[in-house]
Amino acid sequence: MRTAYSVETVRGAERELMARLPEGALMQRAAAGLAAACAGLLRRTRGGVYGARVVLLVGPGDNGGDALYAGARLARRGAGVTAVPMDPERIHPGALAALRAAGGHLAPSVPQQADLVLDGLLGIGGRGGLRPAAAALVERIPSGVPVVAVDLPSGVDADTGEVAGSAVTADVTVTFGAYKPGLLIDPGASRAGAVHLVDIGLELPSPEVEALQHADVAGLLPEPTASSDKYRRGVVGIVAGSAQYPGAAVLAVAGALRGGAGAVRYVGPAADAVLARYPETLIGPGRVQAWVVGPGLGAGRAGEVAELLAGDAAVLVDADGLRGLDETALRARTAPTLLTPHAGEAAALLGVSRESVEAGRLDAVRVLAQRYGASVLLKGSTTLVASGGEAVRVNPTGTPWLATAGSGDVLSGLGGSLLAGGLSGADAGAVGAYLHGLAARRVGGPLLAHQVAEALPAAWRDTRHP
Ligand SMILES: NC(=O)C1=CN([C@@H]2O[C@H](COP(=O)(O)OP(=O)(O)OC[C@H]3O[C@@H](n4cnc5c(N)ncnc54)[C@H](O)[C@@H]3O)[C@@H](O)[C@H]2O)[C@@H](O)CC1
Ligand SMILES: Nc1ncnc2c1ncn2[C@@H]1O[C@H](COP(=O)(O)OP(=O)(O)O)[C@@H](O)[C@H]1O
Numbered sequence: 001m002r003t004a005y006s007v008e009t010v011r012g013a014e015r016e017l018m019a020r021l022p023e024g025a026l027m028q029r030a031a032a033g034l035a036a037a038c039a040g041l042l043r044r045t046r047g048g049v050y051g052a053r054v055v056l057l058v059g060p061g062d063n064g065g066d067a068l069y070a071g072a073r074l075a076r077r078g079a080g081v082t083a084v085p086m087d088p089e090r091i092h093p094g095a096l097a098a099l100r101a102a103g104g105h106l107a108p109s110v111p112q113q114a115d116l117v118l119d120g121l122l123g124i125g126g127r128g129g130l131r132p133a134a135a136a137l138v139e140r141i142p143s144g145v146p147v148v149a150v151d152l153p154s155g156v157d158a159d160t161g162e163v164a165g166s167a168v169t170a171d172v173t174v175t176f177g178a179y180k181p182g183l184l185i186d187p188g189a190s191r192a193g194a195v196h197l198v199d200i201g202l203e204l205p206s207p208e209v210e211a212l213q214h215a216d217v218a219g220l221l222p223e224p225t226a227s228s229d230k231y232r233r234g235v236v237g238i239v240a241g242s243a244q245y246p247g248a249a250v251l252a253v254a255g256a257l258r259g260g261a262g263a264v265r266y267v268g269p270a271a272d273a274v275l276a277r278y279p280e281t282l283i284g285p286g287r288v289q290a291w292v293v294g295p296g297l298g299a300g301r302a303g304e305v306a307e308l309l310a311g312d313a314a315v316l317v318d319a320d321g322l323r324g325l326d327e328t329a330l331r332a333r334t335a336p337t338l339l340t341p342h343a344g345e346a347a348a349l350l351g352v353s354r355e356s357v358e359a360g361r362l363d364a365v366r367v368l369a370q371r372y373g374a375s376v377l378l379k380g381s382t383t384l385v386a387s388g389g390e391a392v393r394v395n396p397t398g399t400p401w402l403a404t405a406g407s408g409d410v411l412s413g414l415g416g417s418l419l420a421g422g423l424s425g426a427d428a429g430a431v432g433a434y435l436h437g438l439a440a441r442r443v444g445g446p447l448l449a450h451q452v453a454e455a456l457p458a459a460w461r462d463t464r465h466p
């Protein structure tokens with residue numbers, strides 16, 4: 001499991017550790033890790049540190065201090081290091097002295113000839129969009145030169161991944177002590193590049209955000225045992241498709257057949273299309289452990305959604321099923337409930353614009369989960385799953401090629417199948433998104449939704465191999 005912690009939590013852990021260590025020790029640990037990562041990068045890009053031209057963008061706080069101390073270490077190894085301050089009146093004094101003692105110097109503007117740029121403008125102390133002095137330096141980062149962000153790319157909100165205005169786009173982010181949620185959640189995550197964690201010895205409580213990895217997923221997948229039969233493995237029922245959208249039913253069944261349930265039952269007007277493609281499907285109403293309702297349902301079928309929600313089986317609600325959800329009915333449920341909106345559907349549920357959901361994904365998914373008393377999977381770039389007071393799960397797999405018609409239908413069938421196999425709403429959502437994203441990566445791009453479904457068994461097997 002990869003875990004991420006809020007600024008408040010990180011600061012608390014830092015305070016405790018600093019009280020036990022000599023002054024400045026933590027910053028030295030951070031700077032040593034940062035310099036080592038930069039040296040590694042310079043070895044790969046130009047064969048070594050000696051003679052490299054390194055530019056430091058230096059903010060007024062400790063983030064700038066880290067950059068300066070790391071710059072001093074690189075200067076001692078023969079790099080030519082130039083520091084450009086955001087505000088010449090406010091520079092970490094000890095760190096500047098260390099850089100100067102090592103042969104580095106200050107400059108008023110960003111040199112355009114460089115082998116490496118370190119973004120040490122803002123770290124976890126950054127608030128709101130970059131102010132003009134910081135934004136002006138960011139604009140002058142020469143194109144094509146590798147950028148290493150110190151702790152996090154400046155302009156990215158550490159707690160949420162939100163970006164208000166401009167922000168640094170890094171090739172590598174060297175982060176200290178713990179991942180910050182903003183490094184894992186878009187739009188921040190796609191600014192961070194490859195994230196490298198430097199252990200500075202923090203002791204951390206439970207995380208605010210977490211990302212499953214292969215072993216976590218393998219441990220949650222419902223594998224059959226010697227005593228399994230198809231009913232014990234769980235039956236998933238699919239209520240999807242309409243005369244207008246029969247394909248959604250086929251794709252949801254395609255996902256459900258690969259999610260580990262023992263049987264898939266289809267209820268709706270697209271039975272012929274479903275059977276033509278998947279003769280394994282049971283047709284018509286019957287007992288199930290989990291329902292999937294919504295893909296391609298069309299308008300005017302809220303009664304069917306309400307009926308399923310009034311029952312005691314687990315329910316995954318997607319797409320058209322999300323229209324006019326009854327908050328009270330949802331809150332009264334005791335079986336697992338998983339809602340799977342994309343940003344547009346989430347915006348309709350929240351009564352806000354789609355853009356504001358995209359910009360503040362973490363907040364949106366948390367509010368929805370709380371309001372409906374359900375697990376909520378918010379689709380899109382860096383899919384998120386929230387449930388009650390638990391850590392929000394961020395999906396580390398996936399590809400933008402998934403933004404294609406029908407891929408969400410496959411995900412809903414898959415998630416429902418996992419619910420039928422006994423997973424909780426949060427686990428079914430997180431494991432479903434993980435496999436779905438892994439399958440899509442296996443297919444590559446451009447991809448068709450049914451190919452994602454077909455790649456699910458291979459993705460399932462992949463999770464067993466770290
Ligand atoms: N606290 C610790 O023990 C450690 C902290 N470390 C470093 O310290 C950093 C945090 O340092 P600070 O708390 O000094 O905070 P920062 O250095 O992240 O930034 C704070 C400064 O930036 C200014 N600022 C805030 N938002 C701005 C904006 N939008 N535009 C322009 N200026 C803005 C503030 O006025 C303040 O002066 C971490 O990210 C990490 O790099 C590391 O050295 C590891 C140890
Ligand atoms: N930019 C993106 N990056 C990664 N995944 C994406 C992106 N956009 C969409 N997706 C994924 O593609 C799928 C699309 O689902 P959805 O919007 O419901 O489409 P549909 O209703 O056509 O099936 C979801 O799994 C979503 O997370």
Ligand SMILES: [K+]
Nearest residue numbers: 119122150152
């Ligand atoms: K930074």
